[in-house]
Amino acid sequence: MKASTAARAGEISHGEQRQLEIAMLLAISPKVMLLDEPTSGMSRNETLAMIEVLRRVSRKRTLVLVEHDMEVVFELADRVTVLVNGAVLASGAPDKVREDAAVRAAYLGPE
Numbered sequence: 820m821k822a823s824t825a826a827r828a829g830e831i832s833h834g835e836q837r838q839l840e841i842a843m844l845l846a847i848s849p850k851v852m853l854l855d856e857p858t859s860g861m862s863r864n865e866t867l868a869m870i871e872v873l874r875r876v877s878r879k880r881t882l883v884l885v886e887h888d889m890e891v892v893f894e895l896a897d898r899v900t901v902l903v904n905g906a907v908l909a910s911g912a913p914d915k916v917r918e919d920a921a922v923r924a925a926y927l928g929p930e
Contacts, residue, residue: 834865838872851881858891870894889927893917901926 828839837857844852857873858866866888873882873895886892892899893913900910901922909919916922 832865834861834868837861837865837869841872841876845876849880851883852876853883853885855885856887857884858886858888866891 828836831839841857854873858869861869870891873884876882877895882895884892884895896913898911899913899916901908901916901919903925908925909916909922917927
C-alpha cells in the first residue's frame with residue numbers, strides 16, 4: 820500500500836481501499852479467504868498491484884476467488900472452475916480450462 824499511514828480510508832484510492840480490506844482480513848489470520856471480485860472497479864495498475872498482494876497472501880492460505888477478469892484468474896489460480904448459468908462448464912488446471920472450446924466460446928472469445 821502506498822498511501823500515507825496518516826491518510827483516512829475514505830481518502831485513499833479504490834485499489835488501496837481494497838488492499839486495506841485484505842489487510843483487515845489478514846489481521847484475524849484466516850486459513851481460507853473467500854474473495855468476491857477483488858479487482859472490480861480497479862484501474863489496470865491497481866489490478867496488477869492487487870494480483871501481487873493476493874499472490875503473496877495465498878502462499879500461506881487458501882484463496883477461493885470469484886472473479887470475472889480472466890487475466891486475474893489465470894494469474895492466481897491453481898484450479899479453475901467455470902460456471903455458466905449455475906452449471907459447471909469446465910474445471911481443472913488453468914491451462915486446460917483456458918484451452919477448453921466451451922470456455923472460449925462462453926467467456927474468452929477467439930484467440
